[in-house]
Amino acid sequence: MNSTYVDLSNGFEDVIISFKPDSNEHTFPVFQYSPVNVQGPGCPVDPSEVTLPGCSCLSHSCISESCSCLQTHGQAYTSDGSLLSTNVSDVGPSTPVFECNALCACSDSCSNRVVQRGLRLRLQVSSTSGRGWGVRALQRIPHGTFVCEYAGEVIGFEEARRRQLAQRSEENNYIIAVREHAGSGSVTETFVDPAAVGNIGRFLNHSCLPNLFMVPVRVHSLVPRLALFAGRHIDVEEELTFDYSGGYRNQTPGQPRLAQTDAAIQASRTLQRKACHCGANNCAKFLPLDLSILN
Template sequence: MSEEQPQASSGALRDVGRGLENLPISLWPEGEEPVFQYTPEPVMGPGAETDPTQITFPGCACLTASCLPAACSCLLRGENYDHSCLRDIESEVEFARPMFECNVMCQCSLQFSLQVFKTDKKGWGLRTLDLIPKGRFVCEYAGEILGTLEARRRIQQQTKHDSNYIIAVREHICNGQIIETFVDPTHVGNVGRFLNHSCEPNLLMVPVRIDSMVPRLALFAAKDILPNEELSYDYSGRFHNLTKKNGNQEMSDKHKIGKPCHCGTKSCAAFLPYDSSLYSPLENPTTH
């Protein structure tokens, strides 16, 4: 471990979450502080068609302390996970099924002590101060829900020096249809905005429905994560979501024009994932 690694007692430092999470999120080192508005859950942004805070699913009528998948109207909608753990995290097939949660049961709050810290080459990063067992829910990636045109506009306004927090999640449904969700925590977001990319990540992102069709982007531990270990996920969604035979070889030359990757893993692709669809020309509203 380097001399930068703090002791677990550093949780007494400034709370990045502003008291909005059930556990404080410490900052290390003190002094410089990231500037953004903290929100523990998604908020409606420009171009969003559905308000993520509007309840559109009715609650279940379960009378037990813990809902049963066979009887609960919420859990019947799709595959779920057990006690905040993903089922069979080694199986890629499981992640292709939609996940729904109870409105009251899943209030996606922090279960582990996390810390925002300065990395050597990647700016801000996020690490855990606790041991996180494989399969456990770690945090959400929350921010402004954007429409497609707004997401493209923001992406195309960025310079090579700007950090890109915008994530595009595409879910394939029946008859070749695709549901797209764009989340931007640049100005309004939660602790997930500090997660860096890794070509060998220790987190897996899974879209989970709670109270509407707007998915919540939940991040689960893909393996046992040790205290003071940096948390990361694959920005491209390749990790555990495509067949292993594709791997990092799927990245074509046109995708290697982005920013350099500093994850330092053996399978590092050298460049951060690049979504060319967000760089397509913007529609001119005056021509419609």
């Protein structure tokens, strides 16, 4: 048996994701690696299509005084690429992030290009105790650093609902539902499922006291990329986790983000709640279940 580590991404990432494939503890899932989102059933827009306008900056890195992108959407990153707004609440940062894109005239090293550069950290997928596979850092990660995306198939609401209801009790639910609230009560929903097509993000475990938080970041398309940033300084060998319900630190354990309708409550009774083994003092005992998909 092969006892050496291999690259989980098969060269799709610029940085090797080390993984030891001969573990006898857990069966490794079969999936297609993709570093970015792909269009799935029910998604009307190809996430790879460039639909956002670009700036005309000819400088090495954009500045807010002259960049139309920064003037329209605001500055999201420091000069070294760290997220400026890391003061997250139960529902995450409220300020949307827009990066410069393929139509912008600025250089690829512009400080407003972070998530689109892809994985830059040394990470490892390894077996955990009682929680299947997990991801750990092989280097120190400063607070506010972009870590990785949660990438997969972008699907529609009905497809997300169909997949969730069709899951067997022993299967993992990878679907993440992100809801962004705009003015006049409008809500934008994005559903990402990395079960069949996905990246390293699919191996991140849930924690009720996580060290990562998720931010929707728009690059070339209106379809957001679900970027995970360090919520605090992360040490070498520390496991990387995020809250599957979208909260960070102060979320009340077990509290759903949206009101439960009778239909959602009835449908949830057909799904077996999975126990949470994060070990945090505020552990909710069960993994979050997005009941709004079941409406």
